[in-house]
Amino acid sequence: MKYLLEIWRQASPGAGSCFRSYVYETEQAGATVASALQDLNERPTLTDVNGVTDSKIVWACSCLQKKCGACAMLVNGRPQLACKALLSEQKKGVIRLEPLRKFPLVADLMVNREVLFAHLQEMKVWAESSVSVNDKNNALMYEASLCLQCGCCLEVCPNFSPTGRFFGMAAMVPSARLLMGLDSVSSKQLRRQYRKAIVDGCGKSLACQNICPAGIDIEQLMSRSNAVTLWHLLR
Amino acid sequence: MKPRKQREFPNQPTPPHSSAAVNIIGAGLAGLSAAMTLAEQGIPCRLVAPMPSERAQSVMAEGGINAALDTMGEQDDPMEHFHDTMKGGAFLADPHAVEGLCRHAPLIVQKLCSLGAALQMKDGQPVLRYFGGQKKRRTAYAQSSTGKILMTALIDAVRKYEASGLVRRYSHHRLYDLLVNGQQCDGVQVADSYTGMVWFLPGAVILASGGMNSLFPGQTTGSVVNTGDVTAQAFVDGAALANPEFIQFHPTTFAIPGKRCLVSEAARGEGGRLFTLRDGQKWYFMEEKYPELGNLMPRDVVSREIEMIRQSGSGQVWLDMTALERTVWAAKLADLRQECLDYLGKDPAEEPIEVSPGIHYYMGGLWVDEYHRTNIRGLYAAGECACQYHGANRLGGNSMLGAIYGGQVAAQTAAEESSQCPPKEEHMVEGLTAERMIPTAVSQQAAKIFTRALGIFRSGEILSQAVTEVEELIDHETDRLQRNRLLLGKAMLLSALHRQESRGAHTRTDYPAADDRYRKTTLVHFDGHEMTVTLQDIPERRGEDR
Numbered sequence: 154m155k156y157l158l159e160i161w162r163q164a165s166p167g168a169g170s171c172f173r174s175y176v177y178e179t180e181q182a183g184a185t186v187a188s189a190l191q192d193l194n195e196r197p198t199l200t201d202v203n204g205v206t207d208s209k210i211v212w213a214c215s216c217l218q219k220k221c222g223a224c225a226m227l228v229n230g231r232p233q234l235a236c237k238a239l240l241s242e243q244k245k246g247v248i249r250l251e252p253l254r255k256f257p258l259v260a261d262l263m264v265n266r267e268v269l270f271a272h273l274q275e276m277k278v279w280a281e282s283s284v285s286v287n288d289k290n291n292a293l294m295y296e297a298s299l300c301l302q303c304g305c306c307l308e309v310c311p312n313f314s315p316t317g318r319f320f321g322m323a324a325m326v327p328s329a330r331l332l333m334g335l336d337s338v339s340s341k342q343l344r345r346q347y348r349k350a351i352v353d354g355c356g357k358s359l360a361c362q363n364i365c366p367a368g369i370d371i372e373q374l375m376s377r378s379n380a381v382t383l384w385h386l387l388r
Numbered sequence: 389m390k391p392r393k394q395r396e397f398p399n400q401p402t403p404p405h406s407s408a409a410v411n412i413i414g415a416g417l418a419g420l421s422a423a424m425t426l427a428e429q430g431i432p433c434r435l436v437a438p439m440p441s442e443r444a445q446s447v448m449a450e451g452g453i454n455a456a457l458d459t460m461g462e463q464d465d466p467m468e469h470f471h472d473t474m475k476g477g478a479f480l481a482d483p484h485a486v487e488g489l490c491r492h493a494p495l496i497v498q499k500l501c502s503l504g505a506a507l508q509m510k511d512g513q514p515v516l517r518y519f520g521g522q523k524k525r526r527t528a529y530a531q532s533s534t535g536k537i538l539m540t541a542l543i544d545a546v547r548k549y550e551a552s553g554l555v556r557r558y559s560h561h562r563l564y565d566l567l568v569n570g571q572q573c574d575g576v577q578v579a580d581s582y583t584g585m586v587w588f589l590p591g592a593v594i595l596a597s598g599g600m601n602s603l604f605p606g607q608t609t610g611s612v613v614n615t616g617d618v619t620a621q622a623f624v625d626g627a628a629l630a631n632p633e634f635i636q637f638h639p640t641t642f643a644i645p646g647k648r649c650l651v652s653e654a655a656r657g658e659g660g661r662l663f664t665l666r667d668g669q670k671w672y673f674m675e676e677k678y679p680e681l682g683n684l685m686p687r688d689v690v691s692r693e694i695e696m697i698r699q700s701g702s703g704q705v706w707l708d709m710t711a712l713e714r715t716v717w718a719a720k721l722a723d724l725r726q727e728c729l730d731y732l733g734k735d736p737a738e739e740p741i742e743v744s745p746g747i748h749y750y751m752g753g754l755w756v757d758e759y760h761r762t763n764i765r766g767l768y769a770a771g772e773c774a775c776q777y778h779g780a781n782r783l784g785g786n787s788m789l790g791a792i793y794g795g796q797v798a799a800q801t802a803a804e805e806s807s808q809c810p811p812k813e814e815h816m817v818e819g820l821t822a823e824r825m826i827p828t829a830v831s832q833q834a835a836k837i838f839t840r841a842l843g844i845f846r847s848g849e850i851l852s853q854a855v856t857e858v859e860e861l862i863d864h865e866t867d868r869l870q871r872n873r874l875l876l877g878k879a880m881l882l883s884a885l886h887r888q889e890s891r892g893a894h895t896r897t898d899y900p901a902a903d904d905r906y907r908k909t910t911l912v913h914f915d916g917h918e919m920t921v922t923l924q925d926i927p928e929r930r931g932e933d934r
Contacts, residue, residue, distance in 0.1 A: 181645045183731055188645035194826060209826055213439070215611045217647050218727070220536065221443040237730070259582050260824065267559065270440060279548040284504030287512060294506035295530055298540040302442045327544065334504040368726075 154179060156240055157202070158189060159249040160210060166258050172249070174202045179240070186248065187217055187224050187236035190262075211261035219366055222301025225308075226262045227251040232308035234366045253308050255315060269302050272320040276346040278327050284334035297330035297374055299367045306361040306371065312354055319354025322361050322371050329378040344382040352379060409433055409556075410802045411576050411589045413563050413618055414596035416444035417535070417788055418771025420542040421795030422594050422802075427549035431803050434589055436558040436578050438613055441543045445598050445611035445772075446791065449535025450652035450724070452517060452527035453500075453792075454785035455493035459513040460525040466490045469526060473786060476521040476686045477751070477779020478892035479907060480631065483929045485758040489777050489786075489793050496792050497528050505541035506530055508720070517720070518657040519784040521686035527785040532652045532724040538788060558587075563618045564822055566593065566767070568625045573767035575812070579822030586820040590813070592806035594760075594798045595622060595769040596791075599750040603838050603877050605829035608747040609641055609650045612827040619773050620872035622754055623879065627762045629912040630775035630924075631752035632876075633884035634893045636782055637844050639690035640707050641746030644731045648746035651707060652724055653784040655736075656683040658716050660709040662690070663740070664697045670708075673697065688781040688893040691745040695844045698744060706740035745844060749787060751778040751893065752883070755911060758927075760798035761805075768802050770794035775909075780892020830873050834861055838877050842884060847897045851885040879912040879919060886910060886921045 156177045163170035177189045190212055193199055199207045215223040217236045224235035229249050240248065256264035286294055306322040307313045313321040328347050332340055361371055410426055412419045415437035426433045437444070458464040469490040474481060497514060501507060507530050508515040516525040530537035549555040564579040564586050575590040600616025601608045623629055640651040640662075656662070662683050663670045673693060675682040683690070694705045709721075717725055717737050728736045754762055754769040756776055762769055770776075771791040778786060829835065841854035858878045865871040887910060889903035890896050908923035 179645075183733075184645045191646050194828075211824060211826060213443075214827065215439060215443040215613045216445070216448050217612065218448070218644070218649055218731070220448050220533075221439075221611070223439060223443045265560075265582065266440075270557075270559075274547055274551050277548075277551065279544050279551075280504060281548075283502040286501055286504055286506055286509055288509060291506055291509050294504060295537065298506050298530075298537045299533065300540075302440065327540070330504060330506070330540065331544065 154241070155246060156189065156243070157247045158193070159247065160262070161251045162207065162210075162261055163258060164208075165260055173205075173207060175199070176202055184240045185236050186228055186238040186240065186250065187214055187234075189240060190214075190235060211259065211263045213263050220301075222303030222366065225253060225303035225305050225366070227253060227308070232305040232364060234303065234305075237366055253304055255308050255313065256304060257315075266302070266304050268315045269304060269323050272324045272350070273327060276320065276324055276328060276350050277342055278324070278331060280331055280335060280339065281342075282335070282339040284331060285336070286334055290333040293374065293377060294330050294333050296369055297326050297333065299369055300326040301367050303366060305364050305366055309360040309364050311358050311360060312356045317354070318350065320350040322375070325351045325375055325378060326369060326371070329374045332378050332381045340381070347378065347382050352382065408806070409591050410799070410806055411436060411591055411593045412596055413437070413576065413593065414444070414598060414771065414773070415441040415557070415559075416446035416596065416598060416771065417539065417542065417791035418596035418795040418798075419594070420539070420546050421792040422596060422770060422799035423549070423555045424542065424546050425796045425799035426803060427546070427554040429803060430554065432554050432556070434556050434558055435546075436561045436563070436576070436589070438560060438562045438581060440559050441539060443613070444539065445614050446788070447536045447539045448609070448611065449788050450532040450650060451519060451654040451657070452529035452534045452785050453497060453538065453788045454519065454522070454526050454783065455497040455528060455789065456490065456526055457494050457497060457514060457516060457528065460516050462524045464524045464526055466493065468524065469493060472522045473777070473783055474779070476783040477781055478902070480779030480892065480909065480926065481777055482758055482927055484927060485776055488758065488797070489790060492793050493789055496789065500538055500541055503541040503545050506537050507534070517654060518684060520653050520656070520684045520690070521681070521783045522785075523681070527657070529654060529720070531719075532654050532721055535788060561587075563597070563621060566621055566625045568764055568767070571626070571763070572765045577817055577820075581824055584821040584824065586817040586822055588815050588817050592766045592802045593768065594795075594802055595619070595754065595767070595773050596771045596795060596798075597773045599753075599772040600876060601747075602829040602873055603835070603880070604747050605835050606646055607648065607839055609638060609648050610748070612647075612829075614772075615827060615829070615873075616876055617869060617872065619754055620876040622762070622767065622769075623876055623914055624872050625764070626914070627764050627767060628755040629752065629879050629883075630755035631780070631883070631910050632750070632880045632912060633842075633887055633910060634751035634780050635747055635842060636687055636749035636751060636893050637691040637745035638748035639687055639694050639745050640743040641748070642732060642741065642743055643746075649727060649731055650746075650748065651728075651741060651743055652721075653684075653687070655707060655709055655721060655724060658720055659712050660707050661711075662694070662705055662707055662743075664705050686781055686783060687748075691844055692895060694743070694745055704742055705744065707736075707743045708740040709736045710738060710740065712737065749782055751775065751780065751782055752910075755909075759801040760794060761801060766806065768798040770798040780894060830870065830877070831861075834858065834874060834877065838880070841881055845895050845897050846884055848885060848888070849898075851881055855881045855885065875914065879914070882919055882921050883910045883912055
């Protein structure tokens, strides 16, 4: 099967940018955008459809099986993991790849997502005392542990901006794990941060539903976490 | 909503740490564990890694973590864990290190629970599952995403110390060079993958950079970021390697484009059965050949058996999980099922999955003593990049344990020894710029050589030929990174050639039996020109009551 990959090329944040097209052929069942990018970069010389020689494509990858979130990018406009995006499922064999747009560009398809971790630090997402895992909270804490910090949910969120006050679901999910496991005294600081950075900013657009590559049920986690934080507020 | 002041994302955090800080290269389980151990004692550290911890290979670990917690009422004991680990490793591991590992394991898992690691729990205690090479349930787990769950808990715990300044992250930084003077490591140079700037970081160095996947592109279950380049650089700089010939092939993997996917040992722990076809009938060969542990024999044994079948006429082996109960799929293996659906388009609850062995772990690596010291002062190693705990074959469930415990021990040792370093400040290295890192592997030609010679079955003839071929490649290689990788691969080949016996994961067709003269650690040294391979005695156990 022959595919045409239209890839955003930009050597650095200040450099000029354009889409360049590359022909990629594979007969491998299960070939993904990630495996295509790997193969393109392994070519001794990378040339586009016009025969122009290009440098290797800059993109981030690590596990190649949707466990690490490194390869999140826009595939035909939709934020997803390149290692999960099957070539065979892309319409008409034309696949447009762009970097996530909510984060500062490093080069080509690689972005700097440090802001995700800065947010978690600002919210003080950690425990000062022992966290309780029990039969009741186990399933939700497990689900909340799965967040990849890939940024896909933020890419589609109309309320999130890297410089804004709303930290988005990438901060909500890790907070939820601790909110479920900390007692009311120990979670006081995190509850306050959660209300400020999550509850107050979420416009409930639900754009993030069904976008999470890890399959996290964001709505359920958020409703439970909101209940924990707001119940204390009302008490 | 109030406008927020524009936040900047500096590539280099400030202010600088002094040389009292310990440098940790790698932010997976071993690196995080080391950072936390240091921070708990008020000792600053720099956590250097090409990617955030969320992208580390540790998040891919599936099945579980071993600890003789005895929550299943089977009268388990850390010393039984010790004996199983030593036996599983064909008695090649350092018994003192292994004893420390097994004795500390229950404390480690309890601490992880207190950090909120969402392990499977019942009545406030971790539920344990069966794993290979162990007769008792000893493996704490979280579905088949245990690594991710443990990493999340540790990442959150370390974040507290990041906020206080005790742990400083250098994300998107990679090791550029080790600064070794004679037999002393004085620090590292690290390169910023975003900007190309190179920084000198003084102080002790703990390497926690994982395995050596770049030598076997497409053949491994691990991360492409775990290239082995750090190990190779340390080796070239004079750090000895130990047992690099021992490569673990996980028996149940399947190929996807660009890599191999793991079918966790937990699948067999929960009742999955391996079979092949013999005269048109299902033959459960592991159960027939090994009635005591059956499908849960150690990984080296299962991989060999599968490979023998694959090389014989019948060829294919399947893992049959169709008899597993619905509740087991839902509560224990949901992730695994989804992975099979995503990448194979098959539901393992409905039909058997074809499996074959794939490279999963490197038992060998940088030589360390039981305190995780390399042979270079000021340089320590922990986790998969170090040779510790697993001998000739690692038991499932011991890798995450080894990484966490090893990180703790390395940090403790570094903390005790690093105060001897003279004070220096970190600084940018003028005139040095690194290229942006895109994970790469060795050339296809080199990969073919390593894959052919360092498979499950090896022979002196093929190994010798491979050494000659690799030496030729080394002679013509001008790129520093690629040359280091080839040297690392050559060390593996020489070690495999030198070990004229079959033990654990190393099977020589020309020396099919174990030979007690080789119940020793292989050591490889490189002086910049020549490699020498020697054997080192396994330490005798201390004390009489052991």
